[in-house]
Structure formats: structure tokens, C-alpha cells
Amino acid sequence: MNEGTAHSAAGPAQRSAARRRHAVPYLLIAPALVLAAVIVLWPLTVIGNISLHDVNRFGQLRGFSGLANFAELWRDPDFIATLWRTLIWTIGVVGGTLILSVPVALVLNRDFHGRALARVIIMLPWSVSVTMTAVVWRWALNGESGMLNSALRAGGITESNIVWLSSAATAFPIQIGIGILVSIPFTVTVFLAGLSSVPEDIYEAASIEGASSWQQLRTITLPMLRPFMTLAVVLNVIYVFNSFPIIWVLTQGGPANSTDILVTYLYKLAFRFGQMGQAAAVSIIMFAILLAITLLYVRLVTKTEAKS
Amino acid sequence: MKLKTYLMGGAALAMMASMAHAGDVRITVAEYSSKTGPYFDKMAAEFEAANPGINIDVEVTPWDVLLQKLTTDIAGNANADLAIIGTRWLLDFVDQGIAEPLDGYIDDEFSGRFIETFLSPSVMDDQIYGLPVAASARAMYYNKALFEQAGLDGPPETWDELAADAKAISDLGEGISGYGLQGKEIETDVYFYYPMWSYGGNILNEDGSSGFGSDAAIQAATLYKSLIDDGLTQDGPTAYSREDVQNLFKQGKVGMMITAPFLANQIKDEAPELQYGIAPIPAGPDGDRGTYGVTDSIIMFANSGNKDEAWQFLDYLFTQGPRSEFTLGEGFLPVNQAVSEEPAFADNADLNAFAGVLPDARFAPVVSGWEEIADVASSALQRVYLGEESPEDAMSRAAKEANRILGK
Known part of the structure; x- marks a missing residue:
């Protein structure tokens, strides 16, 4: 919040320069983030989705089952x-x-x-x-x-x-x-x-x-x-x-x-x-x-x- | 409207492009031995020569990972047109609409080629979903030299006799044990079903519930435990898989073991000096006995794009010549009537011994979750063999677990 007010007190030119400075690091790590998302987050969401479903032995989803799979594990x-x-x-x-x-x-x-x-x-x-x-x-x-x-x-x-x-x-x-x-x-x-x-x-x-x-x-x-x-x-x-x-x-x-x-x-x-x-x-x-x-x-x- | 048509046309085109080339038939086969791959390559070449325009693609997969490969292939919609599967998995394939019923292709001449006992496990809801490609049953191998040394004149007829014979052989000393007991990995449970069946037990009761808690099952587990405690089996059976016990038998270190026909082939190659005999599984007090029958089947996938070509290849594979070559090379029991009458099979004493036990053959029950139930039984037995749990407690707990899986 304090930062925000400090920024708004500054002139518009300074503000956009500051914004650009902020953006640079994000731009630089963006490719790595995208890569991580593709090879980590995507499979993770797929597996997460499977874990919340009733699934047959061939990995085909058969209906939402909530946390039943997790409950079954705790029972074992x-x-x-x-x-x-x-x-x-x-x-x-x-x-x-x-x-x-x-x-x-x-x-x-x-x-x-x-x-x-x-x-x-x-x-x-x-x-x-x-x-x-x-x-x-x-x-x-x-x-x-x-x-x-x-x-x-x-x-x-x-x-x-x-x-x-x-x-x-x-x-x-x-x-x-x-x-x-x-x-x-x-x-x-x-x-x-x-x-x-x-x-x-x-x-x-x-x-x-x-x-x-x-x-x-x-x-x-x-x-x-x-x-x-x-x-x-x-x-x-x-x-x-x-x-x-x-x-x-x-x-x-x-x-x-x-x-x-x-x-x-x-x-x-x-x-x-x-x-x-x-x-x-x-x-x-x-x-x-x-x-x-x-x-x-x-x-x-x-x-x-x-x-x- | 027009855009939609274009889109649909494009989608159809994309689908066709992703589909196999017309006339291509892919088949996933299990690698039973080093001979399996070359055999199927040869069959494919012969078939292609006789049927120009059809191209056969053979994928050889080791047994251990076959189910895993099929599962991932099917999940990714990248399965072949034909595949060899364990017939005990067939129920899941049929339930989920993965396997194509073959009745439309089969005529009386074709079904007449098979020995009925081996075709029946592949029939579900009165439809044939698989063709038995490999068949085997179990019988007892005994080491004739050890029996002679121990002053025994023949293989045991009953489990009581088996215990007495095992004692006589174990008394020979020199690290030799009477009875080779499997206690690890695949078919640990099956090794226990033999005495259970002999005592009159069943894997499933009439009402479909588990029979692991029955008196027969507890008697069988108690028998094995007493064999271990009396030192009549090799030490630490829970460290011995079927292959490990077979190795002990080939080395002449155990007097008896129960296993499949392929051990006879291995003995010919690796221990040709070994004097062995093959006998039926010992009977129980009331004369009951049972052996384990196993078949593997070739199925056709329901999503195959080249069913007619795939069927033509199956039709060829199940003619007498190809069947005879496969069965002889791998050391299985013949599933074709005509093949079983060939001299190579009809005059083979080992195979005849196995053919003799076929009337007692029982197959894995057709229930979903069977692999999990088998694992429950194996774990319970391992606890009994290790002395962690009494036969009564372990088997009734196994029955409870199995009933939960069965939904009973």
C-alpha cells in the first residue's frame, strides 16, 4: 500500500519507467516459467484430475468421485x-x-x-x-x-x-x-x-x-x-x-x-x-x-x- | 454453416491421417522366450507373402510389463489392432468395451480347431472375446534320483504321503530339501491353492464370496507352515519366486515342486542329466485334487481400424502349421485338437502327464479385481510362512479383505 501511494506521487514518466524496470525480470524468467508449466504443471493437473475421479483400469474417467480415492488410501x-x-x-x-x-x-x-x-x-x-x-x-x-x-x-x-x-x-x-x-x-x-x-x-x-x-x-x-x-x-x-x-x-x-x-x-x-x-x-x-x-x-x- | 462443414471435414481428415495406414495390422505379443519374437516375425513374413497389401507389425513386450504397456497404450488411444493378454484380465477388457467380440468372424470349422477346455475361459456372456494362444497347466515334478536315494518307490499320491516323502528326502542332508515351496512374487497364491483344492476348498464359494476363510484353506496353510517348521522345504520360502524354486529343482536341491510344462524344456537345455518324473498333484483325504490351468488369449481391439485384415492374420496364426511350431518352440500345451494329435505331442511323455491332469484344471475366477485378491492371498500366506500370523487369523483376514474387493 505504501509503495502504491509513493508511486502515485511520482510523475507519469517515472512511473512507466519504473514499471518497465519491474517488468524486465518477469520477462526474463518467462520462458523458464512456461517450460516449467508445460512439463510440471500440466501433468500435475492431469493427475490431480484423475485422482478426483472414478477411473477404470485403462485410465478412462468414469465420473467425479471427490476425495473417495484419498479416503480409500487412508483406510488402507x-x-x-x-x-x-x-x-x-x-x-x-x-x-x-x-x-x-x-x-x-x-x-x-x-x-x-x-x-x-x-x-x-x-x-x-x-x-x-x-x-x-x-x-x-x-x-x-x-x-x-x-x-x-x-x-x-x-x-x-x-x-x-x-x-x-x-x-x-x-x-x-x-x-x-x-x-x-x-x-x-x-x-x-x-x-x-x-x-x-x-x-x-x-x-x-x-x-x-x-x-x-x-x-x-x-x-x-x-x-x-x-x-x-x-x-x-x-x-x-x-x-x-x-x-x-x-x-x-x-x-x-x-x-x-x-x-x-x-x-x-x-x-x-x-x-x-x-x-x-x-x-x-x-x-x-x-x-x-x-x-x-x-x-x-x-x-x-x-x-x-x-x-x- | 459453410465454416462448420469445413471444420468438420478438416477434423475428419485429421482423424484419418492419425489412423493407421489401411492394410496395416499391429499386434502386441508377449515375449515367452527368446524364440517368441523370431517366431512372430516369421509368421508375419509368411502371411505378408501370401496376402500382398497387408502389412503386419509385430511388437514384442516382456511379460512383466505387458499389462502396463497395454494399459498406457489404451489410455493414450494408441493400442495395436491385436494383442496377447492373460485371459484372467479379459473381464476388464470386455467390461470396458475394449475387446471386440469375435463371433461374427468365427464359424464352426474355426471353433472346432480348439480343445474346448482352453477356449471356454475366453467366452463371456456367450460371446468369444479371445482366442487361446498359449495354454498350460501345473503338475508335480519329482527328482527320481533323490527319490531312489531316499528309498522311495514313486511320487506321493496324497499330501500326507508328500509330507512323509519330503521328510525322507530332507533326511538325506547336504542341503537338500524335500519340497520346493514358492513364497514370493507371481503365483505365490496359486502354490497354496493346490492343497486347498485337494482339501475340498474353493477360491470362491457358491455365493461368490471368498473361500479363503474355509476349513480347507486353513488346513492347506497349516500344512505348508508345518512343512516349513519341520525343515521339509528350502529355508526362507518367502525369498523364493517360482523361477528361484525351479532353479533349485534343476540343481537337484529339492525333491519335488509343482510348476508348468516349460520347466521340462528348461531341464532339457540346462540340466539334461537330471532324472525327473511328472506326476499329478497329490490328492486330499477325500480324493479331491485340482490343478491350475492358465491360458493367454489373442484379442482384437474394438477400436481397430483394420478388423478384417486383423482377422485374416488370426485365421492364419490358428492353422495347424503355425500353431504346432509355436507350441513346440515355447513348450506349451497344444490348444488345437489337430496339433495335439501330432506325434511330437502325442508321444511326448512329459506333455502326456500334463494332458492327464487337465480334467482337474481350474482357471482363475472371472471376477473384477482378481489380481488384487490374489495379492491379498499371497500377502496372507507370506505372513503365515514367516510365522507372523497363525493360519486361522491370516486366512480369515484375507477372506474379509477379498470379500471387500468382491463387494460381498
Whole structure:
């Protein structure tokens, strides 16, 4: 309001110039906005529309049903359990990835003999498709003829075969572990980029002042890595939350839905049971959760950054 | 007025342009094995040579994603003219007006080509909506060498005998188990229907409600649970899909398993030394028994623009030569009467064993939501196998869930 009165007090020429200045940024972001609208908003409205309808298994709308699809989901105890499990999955994989990636990146950032080779080895899992990795793990985890059991027995660690995928108690932690393994290359790359942007002379100055390497890590390296940390968290959360192949290939969410996460649950609803309306509702819920988490996290980070 | 006519003409033109070229027939086929694609390409080439002007387009899709592909194709109005589908999905295709009834094309000579048992699942409301292209039933495979080592003279006749035989084989040690039990992924529920049928149970009761809560179902689940607890199955059955159990059988690590004819083909290729026999599924205390029959059908889409050409191709596919080549290559049961009388089939001991169990064959019930009900049963069984729930609790809960889906 105040602004408005200030403007009207100014002359007409100034006003139009000001308006033009205001318009420029909008014009500049317009193409990006249009693109985002086409590839994000349009499918979102279509899915939103499906989720509010009674839909047959071929995706053809059969009449408005309000929030019936959502109500049906809340009634399903498997959905609620899956919702929680998805959070454990996401926090487990992203948390584990971050904890392991920081030391790996720090080591790879040092100059040592064979660093190039070590970097290649760390990055290698990235070049294999996640589905293929999961298929290889499925073989390795086979109870009777899997490599993992053979290795454990040959090493004298276990005496009899463990059937890893027979229950969630062993299957789900292993799935999280594989999730961490395939997320590390990307995360390490992000951190390496961050580390290379820290100027060497800060460390020199710090060691002249007598700072121990632990102090250097805590007060120089980690704070300088913070923006890269934010990036890694947000991108990994989005990616892991929606990650399908590991769980699908190893257990298809079983036994008895005990390793389902939202995206495998959604796939079963849509393409096995033909419940397109409920599947669309799950999509909408997933989108809302991701949006909320991302906004919350980014806001939290910008706040702490502003404070420091 | 004139503008409107132009607009309508334009729209009609646009529609025609988007339609397939006249004489083009697209067919979506499931990939049963590495032989499927080359087989259909060959059929298409032979048919095109005999019918100039018709062009056959074959799309080969892996089984796992077939339903997903068909669903998205239909939703996007981009489906083919013909497609292979699981006959158990047919109800939805018919209900939604996706599948074209074929009675107008079929004469007595044509329907007489089929073995009645396999054609009947594709008939709905007295109309034929699909032609059975692949058929299979289940029977019990047993490892003759292991039976001999355990001092057993033949396959078990009843489930009680099966438990005793499984014990004798498991006692051989060396990581060998008597009975291979499937507990993961597709058809986990079917593996449990065999004893359920033998104990006199049914998937659906007479009134259309679920039979999962019946005494027979609970007895069957209890039997499997006791086999697991007594160490007569492989460890951790919930980690073993059908293919995993088949691999155990090929490796000689389980004495018995129930599966389809195609395992015999795999054994010939991968474990030719294995001495196996095929026997009927064990009977229950009252002599009841049932096996699972499965057919896949080719359907014609109601929105196809080239129905007559599509039918001509179907007519060709279902003549004796093409049928014989397909059935032999894939290891299915013959669906054509004439094919079943060919020496390659009539003199094949394995296939005869399967033909012998056909009178007991039961097909998946024709109800909408069947896949979801099957999943309910599979999940309940997995909880029983894992010991998370008693057979009584798990099966009566499954019955309740299934009845909700059935609307009963």
C-alpha cells in the first residue's frame, strides 16, 4: 500500500519507467516459467484430475468421485505403514550417503599416489544402471547359491546360509545399504566440487596459527561445504524418495508389503490392480510431501545461513 | 454453416491421417522366450507373402510389463489392432468395451480347431472375446534320483504321503530339501491353492464370496507352515519366486515342486542329466485334487481400424502349421485338437502327464479385481510362512479383505 501511494506521487514518466524496470525480470524468467508449466504443471493437473475421479483400469474417467480415492488410501493400513517406511528409507539412504560421502570426498581431495584410480573406482557404480545393480544384488543375495553367503561361509563368518530376502528384517536394511552405495558417486562428486572451491591459503594460514586438522575440518571445510551439502540433501531426497528399481527388483515390496515404499505401492496399485484413481492420489500425496520437505529444508538452511 | 462443414471435414481428415495406414495390422505379443519374437516375425513374413497389401507389425513386450504397456497404450488411444493378454484380465477388457467380440468372424470349422477346455475361459456372456494362444497347466515334478536315494518307490499320491516323502528326502542332508515351496512374487497364491483344492476348498464359494476363510484353506496353510517348521522345504520360502524354486529343482536341491510344462524344456537345455518324473498333484483325504490351468488369449481391439485384415492374420496364426511350431518352440500345451494329435505331442511323455491332469484344471475366477485378491492371498500366506500370523487369523483376514474387493 505504501509503495502504491509513493508511486502515485511520482510523475507519469517515472512511473512507466519504473514499471518497465519491474517488468524486465518477469520477462526474463518467462520462458523458464512456461517450460516449467508445460512439463510440471500440466501433468500435475492431469493427475490431480484423475485422482478426483472414478477411473477404470485403462485410465478412462468414469465420473467425479471427490476425495473417495484419498479416503480409500487412508483406510488402507498398508498405505500408512508404507508412508512411514518411505520416510525411514529416505532418511536412511540420504543420511547414510552424506555420512559416508564426506570422508570419501575428503580423502579423494588429497593428493596421493593412485588418486585418479581411486576416483574412478568410487564413481564406477554411477555408470551402471541402478536396475542392473539391483539385479546383480538379487543374485548375490540368493539364499542357496548367492555369492554373499558363499563369501561369508568361506570366510568362516557364518556357518549356514542366511536367506537375506525372506523377511523385511534383513531385506530392508540391505536395500537401504544398496541405496547408499548407488547414491555415493553423485554425492561425492558434489562435495569434491565444493572442496576444490576452498582456497588452499586459508588452510595454510590456519596451520600457521596452530589449528589442528580437526579444527580445520570443523571451522573451515565443513562451513565452506554447507551450500553443497544443501544441494546434495535436496537432490538426494527427491531422487531417493522416488527411487523404484532397488526395492522392486529385490522384493517387489514383499513379503506381505513389508518392504514397500510409496513408489512401489503406487506401481502395484496402477499396473497390477488397475486402481488408477488411487494411484494418482498417491502421486499427488508424494508430490505434496516432497514439495513440503524441500521448501522446509531450503528455508531452514537459508535462515541459518542468514544468521551466521 | 459453410465454416462448420469445413471444420468438420478438416477434423475428419485429421482423424484419418492419425489412423493407421489401411492394410496395416499391429499386434502386441508377449515375449515367452527368446524364440517368441523370431517366431512372430516369421509368421508375419509368411502371411505378408501370401496376402500382398497387408502389412503386419509385430511388437514384442516382456511379460512383466505387458499389462502396463497395454494399459498406457489404451489410455493414450494408441493400442495395436491385436494383442496377447492373460485371459484372467479379459473381464476388464470386455467390461470396458475394449475387446471386440469375435463371433461374427468365427464359424464352426474355426471353433472346432480348439480343445474346448482352453477356449471356454475366453467366452463371456456367450460371446468369444479371445482366442487361446498359449495354454498350460501345473503338475508335480519329482527328482527320481533323490527319490531312489531316499528309498522311495514313486511320487506321493496324497499330501500326507508328500509330507512323509519330503521328510525322507530332507533326511538325506547336504542341503537338500524335500519340497520346493514358492513364497514370493507371481503365483505365490496359486502354490497354496493346490492343497486347498485337494482339501475340498474353493477360491470362491457358491455365493461368490471368498473361500479363503474355509476349513480347507486353513488346513492347506497349516500344512505348508508345518512343512516349513519341520525343515521339509528350502529355508526362507518367502525369498523364493517360482523361477528361484525351479532353479533349485534343476540343481537337484529339492525333491519335488509343482510348476508348468516349460520347466521340462528348461531341464532339457540346462540340466539334461537330471532324472525327473511328472506326476499329478497329490490328492486330499477325500480324493479331491485340482490343478491350475492358465491360458493367454489373442484379442482384437474394438477400436481397430483394420478388423478384417486383423482377422485374416488370426485365421492364419490358428492353422495347424503355425500353431504346432509355436507350441513346440515355447513348450506349451497344444490348444488345437489337430496339433495335439501330432506325434511330437502325442508321444511326448512329459506333455502326456500334463494332458492327464487337465480334467482337474481350474482357471482363475472371472471376477473384477482378481489380481488384487490374489495379492491379498499371497500377502496372507507370506505372513503365515514367516510365522507372523497363525493360519486361522491370516486366512480369515484375507477372506474379509477379498470379500471387500468382491463387494460381498
